[in-house]
Amino acid sequence: MRLLLVDDHPLFREALASAIALAFPKAELHEADGIRAACEILEQNPAIDLTLLDLSMQGVTGFEGLTTIRARFPRVPILIVSGVTEPRVMQEALRHGAAGFVPKAVDKATLTRAISEVLGGALFMPPDLAATPAPVRGDDKAPIAERVARLTPQQMRVLGMIRQGKLNKQIAYELQVGDSTVKAHVSEILRKLEVISRTQIVIETAYLDFDQTSGF
Template sequence: MTACAVSDFGHGSGEAVPLAGESALRLLVVDDHPLFREALASAIALAFPKAELHEADGIGAACEILSRDSAIDLTLLDLSMQGVTGFEGLDTIRARFPRVPILIVSGVTEPRIMGEALRHGAAGFVPKAVDKATLTRAISEVLGGALFMPPDLATAPAPARGGDKAPIAERVARLTPQQMRVLGMIRQGKLNKQIAYELQVGDSTVKAHVSEILRKLEVISRTQIVIETAYLDFDQAGGGF
């Protein structure tokens, strides 16, 4: 499958949402429905008129674009495409390009699927039926290092995987030493930029760590991280903060 043409939508009309560094913003839309790609592109162009927008009609095409352009800031991905089952597309992009955050834009609205998408490394999830304001907020928050879920699902408990969810101490033990340090700072309420400054790493590295922490701890938000680890003895767990 070949990549779709790369588009730079230039200045759009309507009210734009300011974003730091917008002139360098690069977004990739991955969806096999041309009409939806066009509608999504129009919405993005209105909100971020200086952004450069790339399009792909499948996972292979998306990987080609990401391989060529290492400066892509965010991928907007549909889960349901031809030749893709379940989270295969998400897993493929996450494995090959772990530092590029992925916002799922899908027709699926089942909370269980949304939670699973975050466990597989997505940085956010919005249904295709959301309004432009919600889509814009989702993009802005994910670009800012936060996770995004629809407001009515943001505090929903993460679904257990068939009742076999491991105790929190065992899940924390899956983290690498650097992820443990990031976890400690999340528990202190620090933002991604603060964590990046203290660890002397880039924002994209912190985003990747946060996504992995969410996946390994089997939770869908920072709030759940704090709640689930509130009574854990980190000295005993090897945290060593």
């Protein structure tokens, strides 16, 4: 069993690694403190069986980290380990391709069961939280999550910068590409998200930003 732990808090990574090592003594553990490092490890270790990912990390908004890893490494299931306990967020994580969701406060037995079930091909949510109905949102929300999942990793990076209000020249500088390349990415993002302007991109994807959610 080869697992990748992705969290920018060293103490939590250490605690999580210790819990996993006790439950699965033969497990091979890799650790990353961010999405870029996680992608590098997954690139170098294609045999990794499962990624355990925190949603709330520096430089990551909403589900950007999850969708980035899913787009680049669709074979590797992702188990979210987060401080969130809101059914709304958990449901959205599953819509974005997560194979399971466990709050950071769960006991070792629940974490062990989550890992085992996800590795076995099942979806996992804690029974007490899975039984809680998620708030009903408008019909315009679910489709945008599915459309965002169509974006390539580079388009996801451009989308993140658009949401930060950056201009094409600023995006081109940060990505070290030409203006024409950025324009092409923006056009593709508009097409895939089925919107007509950068402003509409920001409005349509605003609900993906859970930075203000307690514990996220």
